[in-house]
Amino acid sequence: SEDSAARWQPLATYIGEHAKARIDMVQEKAYTHFERGIKNAKYDLFNAGPMLCSEALKNYEPAALIEREGSRSYTGITFVPRKSAIKSVADLKGKTIGMVSATSTSGGLYPQKLLLDAGLRPGKDVRIKWFGSHAKVANAVKKGWVHAGACFEDCRNLAWKTQQQKTKATRILAYTADIPAEMIMIKRSLPAETKAAIRQALTKTDDRKGILARISQQEPPISGIVAATEQELESVQKVVKQVRAKNKKK
Secondary structure (H helix, E strand, O other): OOOHHHHHHHHHHHHHHHHOOOOOOOOOOOHHHHHHHHHOOOOOEEEEOHHHHHHOOOOEEEEEEEEEOOEOEEOEEEEEEOOOOOOOHHHHOOOEEEEOOOOOHHHHHHHHHHHHHOOOOEOOOEEEEEOOOHHHHHHHHHHOOOOEEEEEOOHHHHOOOOHHHHHHHEEEEEEOOOEEOOEEEEEOOOOHHHHHHHHHHHOOHHHOHHHHHHHOOOOOOEEEEEOOOHHHHHHHHHHHHHHHHHHHOO
């Protein structure tokens, strides 16, 4: 979101104090710029969904995992306007679905798995329109620009102000399988002592509820930051293989 850097800066400052380093946030102009920055190892640390984390393992390693509402995983949703005649994922054949990005886990990868599991080929049986953010996907459904939207649960809060408005206007079509929580990744080339200090600071952030609350604005609340391993990305890697293999057969 447009204010991500401002919301995350207090955590960066807190970690920097423990690691005896100045950590500044970078606010990219677009999601695609953020993806490119990760690919080019532009950042020393970054926070992202598990697909981008998995794709970055050559230059980065997990520093910590973000727990939201006490969970180490989350789900994505595919939803439609409540008045829509679409009743199942299979009914999306010939329709247009809004998604975030091909490298978004809950707003790209796992929704494509939902389509494949329903016997639909993404981009052929179902048109995909990429919007670049979860908020824009929710708004696209609200404006009627697409037949359905796919994003994290519950990105609808970014487009509808109240639960009543959201429930009256939309209907969840399907939930994705459980997705490993987002992670904070750290550049492998940093000194070992620096990485250790950053990891230690991150896992002590639970005591700084104000910092976690600021990051969590308009999102499911962060309940903790815990240790993470590469093994937690293995389930995502399996879905990546499934989606890419099916897409190659078009």
